[in-house]
Amino acid sequence: MDANWVVLGVALLAWGLLFFYLLRLDGRLKDLEKR
Amino acid sequence: MIAKVLLFLWIAAALAAGFLWAPLVPGLGATTRVLYFHIPAAWITVVALGWSMVHSVLYLRSRRLEHDDHAAAAAELGLLFCVVATVSGAMWAKAVWHSYWNWDPRETSIFFLLLIYAAYLALRSSIENDERRARLSAVYSAIAFVTVPFLIFVVPRIYFSLHPDTIINPSGKIEMDPRIRLGFFAMLIGFTGLFAWILRLKVRLVRIERRTAERATA
Numbered sequence A: 001m002d003a004n005w006v007v008l009g010v011a012l013l014a015w016g017l018l019f020f021y022l023l024r025l026d027g028r029l030k031d032l033e034k035r
Numbered sequence B: 001m002i003a004k005v006l007l008f009l010w011i012a013a014a015l016a017a018g019f020l021w022a023p024l025v026p027g028l029g030a031t032t033r034v035l036y037f038h039i040p041a042a043w044i045t046v047v048a049l050g051w052s053m054v055h056s057v058l059y060l061r062s063r064r065l066e067h068d069d070h071a072a073a074a075a076e077l078g079l080l081f082c083v084v085a086t087v088s089g090a091m092w093a094k095a096v097w098h099s100y101w102n103w104d105p106r107e108t109s110i111f112f113l114l115l116i117y118a119a120y121l122a123l124r125s126s127i128e129n130d131e132r133r134a135r136l137s138a139v140y141s142a143i144a145f146v147t148v149p150f151l152i153f154v155v156p157r158i159y160f161s162l163h164p165d166t167i168i169n170p171s172g173k174i175e176m177d178p179r180i181r182l183g184f185f186a187m188l189i190g191f192t193g194l195f196a197w198i199l200r201l202k203v204r205l206v207r208i209e210r211r212t213a214e215r216a217t218a
Helices: A003-034 B002-021 B029-062 B065-097 B105-125 B130-144 B147-158 B178-217
Strands: none
Touching (some): A003 B002, B002 B029, B029 B065, B029 B105, B029 B147, B029 B178, B065 B105, B065 B130, B105 B147
16 A cells, blocks of 8 residues: 555544544533533 | 534645645655644744733733733643644654754754743743732743744754755745645644634633632632
8 A cells, every 4th residue: 555645544543533532622611611 | 613624624635635646845755744744833833932922911911811821821832833843853854864853953943942931831830829820921921932033033044954945945935846835835724723723722721720710719
């Protein structure tokens, strides 16, 4: 497999994980702000 | 929510463009890809530390703790992105110069910047009283930022450097392949959006913590 695709895949996976972590954190903060 | 999804798609598309569409710089080969992370991280370092300085000055004028929240959060993020720029730069240096660290003017400058802002966080963590911490760290941040343009923009241009040319070269032009330039600026915008989002989260978190502490003492 082309190394370019592998590195891009890892970069997209890392970005996806960070994005969903931040999204969950955002939701959690919204809950805390309502209390 | 739409803005966040757009940010996700924007950075994903910029990454794909950088890896699959933009060509490699002759002589740099696959290490060209570092450009899409390293320079945006360095850019955000400057933006974040500048944001911290602006809010430090605003705090000193108004004495409102909201400004201190912004100043502290931005300085922490500035330090984080500075570490990203340093690590990605060191990895690039290993591939191209065969050594992670060479005390190049840019490496030396970023090392001092890390020390200066690590000291800012150490100062904040050593003071318990909110008002006193905000006042002293605002003065420190406002003065510390004077070193940022000097270390990032002036020192590397004065001394001989192994580092590739700056994005805007001495003749005031951006000499980059148009596809690399598009991918690079897209990542620059994406990183700026990501910084704005994380900064907002951090500031909200600090406010919740303060409110919780106030309720506990009331």
